[in-house]
Amino acid sequence: xxxxxxxxxTFQVAKRNKxxxxxxxxxxxxxxxxxxxxxxxxxxxKQGEIVGYIGPNGAGxxxxxxxxxxILVPDNGTCNIIGYTPWKDRKEYxxxxxxxxxxxxxxxxxxxVIDSYQLLKDIYKIPTNVYQNNLELLTETLxxxxxxxxxxxxxxxxxxMRCEMGAALLHDPKILFLDEPTIGLDAVSKKAVRNxxxxxxxxxxxxxxxxxxxxxxxxxLVNRIILIGKGKILLDGTLDEVKLKFGSEKTMVIxxxxxxxxxxxxxxxxxxxQLRFMINTNKQSLPQIIDKVSEYVQIEDIDINHLPxxxxxxxxxxxxxx
Amino acid sequence: xxxxxxxxxxxxxQLEYRTSFILLSIGQxxxxxxxxxxxxxxxxxxxxxxxxSLWEVALCYVIIHIAFSLTECFVRGFDNFSRLVVTGDFxxxxxxxxxxxxxxxxxxxxxxxxGRLFQAVVIFIIAxxxxxxxWNIIKILTFILMIISGIFIFAGIYMIxxxxxxxxxxxxxxxxxxxxxxxxxxxxxxxxxxxxVKKLFTFVxxxxxxxxxxxxxxxxxxxxxxxxxxxLLGILFIIPCxxxxxxxxxxxxxxxx
Amino acid sequence: MRSYLVLFQMRFIRGxxxxxxxxxxxxxxxxxxxxxxxxxxxxxxxxxxxxxxxFHQLVNMMWLQQAFLxxxxxxxxxxxxxxxxxxxxxxxxLLRPIKLYEFWYARLLAQRTSSALLRFxxxxxxxxxxxxxxxxxxxxxxxxxxxFIITLVLGVLIVVALSMLIYISMFYTLSGTGSILIFGVIGxxxxxxIIPIPLMPEALKRIIYFLPFRYTxxxxxxxxxxxxxxxxxxxxxxxxxxxxxxxxIIGKLWMNKALKRLVIQGG
Numbered sequence: 001x002x003x004x005x006x007x008x009x010t011f012q013v014a015k016r017n018k019x020x021x022x023x024x025x026x027x028x029x030x031x032x033x034x035x036x037x038x039x040x041x042x043x044x045x046k047q048g049e050i051v052g053y054i055g056p057n058g059a060g061x062x063x064x065x066x067x068x069x070x071i072l073v074p075d076n077g078t079c080n081i082i083g084y085t086p087w088k089d090r091k092e093y094x095x096x097x098x099x100x101x102x103x104x105x106x107x108x109x110x111x112x113v114i115d116s117y118q119l120l121k122d123i124y125k126i127p128t129n130v131y132q133n134n135l136e137l138l139t140e141t142l143x144x145x146x147x148x149x150x151x152x153x154x155x156x157x158x159x160x161m162r163c164e165m166g167a168a169l170l171h172d173p174k175i176l177f178l179d180e181p182t183i184g185l186d187a188v189s190k191k192a193v194r195n196x197x198x199x200x201x202x203x204x205x206x207x208x209x210x211x212x213x214x215x216x217x218x219x220x221l222v223n224r225i226i227l228i229g230k231g232k233i234l235l236d237g238t239l240d241e242v243k244l245k246f247g248s249e250k251t252m253v254i255x256x257x258x259x260x261x262x263x264x265x266x267x268x269x270x271x272x273x274q275l276r277f278m279i280n281t282n283k284q285s286l287p288q289i290i291d292k293v294s295e296y297v298q299i300e301d302i303d304i305n306h307l308p309x310x311x312x313x314x315x316x317x318x319x320x321x322x
Numbered sequence: 323x324x325x326x327x328x329x330x331x332x333x334x335x336q337l338e339y340r341t342s343f344i345l346l347s348i349g350q351x352x353x354x355x356x357x358x359x360x361x362x363x364x365x366x367x368x369x370x371x372x373x374x375s376l377w378e379v380a381l382c383y384v385i386i387h388i389a390f391s392l393t394e395c396f397v398r399g400f401d402n403f404s405r406l407v408v409t410g411d412f413x414x415x416x417x418x419x420x421x422x423x424x425x426x427x428x429x430x431x432x433x434x435x436x437g438r439l440f441q442a443v444v445i446f447i448i449a450x451x452x453x454x455x456x457w458n459i460i461k462i463l464t465f466i467l468m469i470i471s472g473i474f475i476f477a478g479i480y481m482i483x484x485x486x487x488x489x490x491x492x493x494x495x496x497x498x499x500x501x502x503x504x505x506x507x508x509x510x511x512x513x514x515x516x517x518x519v520k521k522l523f524t525f526v527x528x529x530x531x532x533x534x535x536x537x538x539x540x541x542x543x544x545x546x547x548x549x550x551x552x553x554l555l556g557i558l559f560i561i562p563c564x565x566x567x568x569x570x571x572x573x574x575x576x577x578x579x
Numbered sequence: 580m581r582s583y584l585v586l587f588q589m590r591f592i593r594g595x596x597x598x599x600x601x602x603x604x605x606x607x608x609x610x611x612x613x614x615x616x617x618x619x620x621x622x623x624x625x626x627x628x629x630x631x632x633x634f635h636q637l638v639n640m641m642w643l644q645q646a647f648l649x650x651x652x653x654x655x656x657x658x659x660x661x662x663x664x665x666x667x668x669x670x671x672x673l674l675r676p677i678k679l680y681e682f683w684y685a686r687l688l689a690q691r692t693s694s695a696l697l698r699f700x701x702x703x704x705x706x707x708x709x710x711x712x713x714x715x716x717x718x719x720x721x722x723x724x725x726x727f728i729i730t731l732v733l734g735v736l737i738v739v740a741l742s743m744l745i746y747i748s749m750f751y752t753l754s755g756t757g758s759i760l761i762f763g764v765i766g767x768x769x770x771x772x773i774i775p776i777p778l779m780p781e782a783l784k785r786i787i788y789f790l791p792f793r794y795t796x797x798x799x800x801x802x803x804x805x806x807x808x809x810x811x812x813x814x815x816x817x818x819x820x821x822x823x824x825x826x827x828i829i830g831k832l833w834m835n836k837a838l839k840r841l842v843i844q845g846g
Contacts, residue, residue, distance in 0.1 A: 011577070066578060071416040073576045087575060095419040106414055110335035122327050123418055123425075151338070345757025352764045360774040367778055368626045496603045499610045507614055514621035 001207060002045040002175070007067055007077035009038040009231075037063040038074065039231040045224075047174075050201055050208040052222035056317060060231045061211045065177055068209075069099055082174055095124065098168035102180035105160065106167055107152045113163045114148040117170060124171035131170065138166040141199055142192075158189025165196060169206075176200075178210035182217055194220050215310040227316060234320050246312045246319070248282040251305045252289070256297035263296055279304075324420065328428025329396075336433050343434060350437030354387055357509070358445060372514045377452035378541060383509040384446040385465075385533040389472025390505050391438035397477040399429040401501075403484035404491050412574070422571055423564070426484070455540060464536050464550040471556030472532040476501060478563035479527070485570030488577075504529050511537070531555045582682060586689035594697045605701045612645035612706070616713060631777035635712045636804040640775055642715045643800045646702040649694035650735045651796040653742060653770065654763035657687060664749045680834045683746065687739050719805040726812045730799040733819040738795045740826035741766065747830060750837035771797040777806065791822045 066072035070086030084093040107116040227235040269276040365376040483497035508529035524530035531552040539549035706715040769792040
């Protein structure tokens with residue numbers, strides 16, 4: 001469905017310095033640095049997948065999104081999305097995609113939401129019956145009924161995001177690009193947005209690509225992660241694979257009654273008669289660890305926790321020196 | 323048509339801020355009117371300029387101002403295009419399956435220019451009562467053509483200015499030389515200027531075909547009917563401008579900035 | 580004064596960084612000046628009677644106008660101050676231990692002077708190289724030049740004091756772009772920025788001489804081109820000082836009143 005092959009993109013960036021003298025120099029000559037925003041990026045995405053496209057700021061996420069949504073022509077590489085090359089067939093291609101930029105609105109600020117929807121109907125030339133059906137469906141799943149007649153500027157951020165999602169889906173897109181869809185939302189709205197993404201993915205088989213910094217989004221929505229850093233794809237796999245590879249470290253919390261001898265292994269935290277430390281089950285098996293610990297203390301209770309996904313990502317970034 | 327749907331929704335938006343709309347519209351009456359007042363005072367001192375009387379010059383003035391106010395209202399999206407590039411809203415336009423030109427046009431309207439239009443129309447009516455014109459159907463048509471021609475020229479220059487935004491957003495005020503400057507120059511009949519100015523504003527940026535040349539025919543200063551149709555040349559001016567715009571969009575797509 | 584210097588340096592450096600903008604500004608103003616000159620040339624050519632100022636004097640006034648535009652235009656928009664007033668961020672400013680009137684005054688002055696300093700020299704140098712009668716020339720004598728500098732500086736102080744009144748009025752109108760436009764346009768007309776005051780009808784001139792606006796531009800520029808005698812100029816300097824004091828007092832009192840009202844209404 002989405003085939004991206006060897007995409008490369010470089011930018012020229014002007015240098016700028018501080019101080020009067022530097023500013024004067026700058027008047028005369030301007031220096032440029034060349035930044036490689038995307039370096040041989042390739043991936044395939046099948047219909048119906050929800051892919052989390054992650055990486056630190058400036059890694060090349062939005063450049064990728066721009067390329068595959070047709071608004072940036074790469075220097076090199078090919079791309080075939082539902083039969084189109086996005087930047088060559090842009091006007092035809094964009095009929096089939098929906099884009100939500102989390103921080104920017106695509107609705108008209110001072111008029112009721114429904115007016116924006118009507119205009120989008122005209123922009124996308126959506127047939128009336130299709131529009132009616134979609135509007136009904138979206139109103140129901142996103143609970144838009146009370147919002148539709150309110151001017152956008154009076155909506156809360158969460159309400160607005162629901163309306164944005166609706167706006168992006170009126171024209172039945174096959175692919176949905178979501179750029180930080182949950183940024184700045186409260187917990188309830190985040191949940192609503194996530195539920196909705198799941199629903200349309202299941203019911204309409206919409207393929208979803210989302211960028212996010214919120215790891216709960218990843219955990220709850222995504223079945224596949226693509227990690228990008230410094231313009232390169234560093235990792236591409238299912239969430240479980242990532243967990244397996246980087247999640248072998250766990251935290252162990254042991255409650256003890258008596259202590260036999262002083263601890264001489266690294267401990268993260270001692271709290272009364274509880275101690276917390278990191279273990280790596282790839283290096284030592286669980287029984288081995290328990291055996292060892294029982295040399296030091298009389299164990300009363302054991303609690304083992306997987307690393308939260310956020311910590312896994314931090315480790316990922318560290319591992320690739322991002 | 324999609325364009326009118328944009329007009330509708332943005333007019334509705336504008337009505338949300340009624341008071342400021344009314345105040346700004348009134349303010350818009352004064353800006354050009356002070357210029358006309360200047361012209362009026364100058365004529366008190368100088369009586370005429372190269373054979374043109376005050377109210378004949380006033381006709382030049384109103385044609386250019388009517389065209390300018392309509393362009394500022396309805397082509398404002400291109401005039402204020404740097405905003406779309408800076409905020410990234412132009413990306414939004416690119417992910418929609420319609421021509422960029424219609425969408426940029428639809429991105430903004432400046433309805434307060436009704437004030438500017440109003441003062442121009444009032445002066446127009448006064449000027450018509452003061453000037454002798456042997457009316458015929460061609461002359462009525464010519465007036466309409468003049469205004470349309472002016473709109474196309476101003477719009478074309480806005481498009482060139484907007485195209486520049488793809489390359490730099492600094493120093494765009496240079497383009498005002500061509501719009502505001504051209505408007506200021508061509509509110510007088512261009513034959514009052516030196517030869518090179520006249521040529522520049524006839525052959526390069528053809529403001530001369532908007533008011534001066536057709537008014538020669540309308541005011542009976544020249545009876546060749548061909549002058550009545552010179553405004554059509556101004557309409558053609560939009561063609562190279564559209565080509566330049568398309569080139570700019572292409573550049574934007576390959577640099578993303 | 581200190582805050583003025585700091586603000587001035589900040590603005591000046593920022594201005595330098597945008598070389599394209601500075602260049603474009605110079606270019607634009609050069610063309611505007613040239614355009615006005617072309618229009619007036621046509622008027623002068625179609626009349627043989629002598630005018631209150633010669634065409635060459637008028638040309639020089641036009642170039643000065645363009646070179647020092649940032650100093651003399653009545654309305655020089657400062658979005659930050661506008662936002663503080665209309666969006667109510669003013670509360671933060673009121674917490675700082677500064678006098679708001681003086682701070683804004685310094686800020687607006689810094690903005691104008693830094694912007695003018697970046698632009699006036701290139702314009703005057705280029706225009707002095709043009710052939711007669713379009714060229715910019717030195718004033719008739721050294722004393723005129725000194726008087727020109729003094730009246731220009733005092734003129735800027737008047738302009739800023741006048742524009743402060745516009746900002747203060749925004750405490751009441753809260754957006755007021757419309758009223759600012761009207762005030763700005765009328766003020767600029769009365770300052771002689773649309774057509775030079777010597778070319779206006781006599782009756783209008785008499786009114787204009789009673790108002791502060793002409794002391795911002797018309798006075799210094801006409802001293803420069805030698806269309807005002809030294810004696811008249813010295814008297815005018817005294818009038819300028821009186822206007823500065825009057826406008827300062829009005830602005831200060833009005834601002835205090837506006838702020839008090841703001842506090843009572845709770846922002």
